[in-house]
Amino acid sequence: MHTTRREGAPVRFVGAGESGEAGAVRDVDLQARFPFSKTELAKLVELTPPKAVALRAHLGIDGNPEYHRQFVFGRSTHDGYSHAALRVMREAIGGGLDMDVVWAEYRGKRDH
Numbered sequence: 001m002h003t004t005r006r007e008g009a010p011v012r013f014v015g016a017g018e019s020g021e022a023g024a025v026r027d028v029d030l031q032a033r034f035p036f037s038k039t040e041l042a043k044l045v046e047l048t049p050p051k052a053v054a055l056r057a058h059l060g061i062d063g064n065p066e067y068h069r070q071f072v073f074g075r076s077t078h079d080g081y082s083h084a085a086l087r088v089m090r091e092a093i094g095g096g097l098d099m100d101v102v103w104a105e106y107r108g109k110r111d112h
Contacts, residue, residue, distance in 0.1 A: 034069040034080030041081045045089045051099060052089075054106035059092060061085050 036044065042052035061067045067085035071078045093099065 030069055031071065031080060034071075034082050036081040036083075036086060038079055038081070041086060041089070044086055045093060047093075047099070051103055054103050055089055055092065055097075055099065056085075057106055058097075058102045059088055061088065 038052065039049055041056075042049045045052060045055070047055060056062050061081070062079075067082050067088065069080045069082075071080055
């Protein structure tokens with residue numbers, strides 16, 4: 001496809017995550033967009049994996065298409081997390097979020 005500004009039919013570019021009809025689709029490497037595993041994400045924010053789960057739940061990261069994607073390879077599944085998820089988690093921790101409170105709330109919800 002060749003696009004010009006002054007000739008031909010009007011073209012509108014649709015970004016990732018936007019809805020709308022498209023005349024052409026660019027394939028995006030989703031594994032590159034969601035490069036971090038649960039364990040890698042926990043290490044990068046310097047939390048234990050269980051406390052990272054509590055923080056992800058608190059922030060609503062799992063299931064949010066901007067932050068999380070589940071990949072299926074045959075019978076196996078792999079959760080991938082984006083750089084945006086890492087940024088949100090780091091900002092929450094750096095912004096003074098009390099992880100002891102998050103952990104206690106998470107454990108309380110899980111035990112009921």
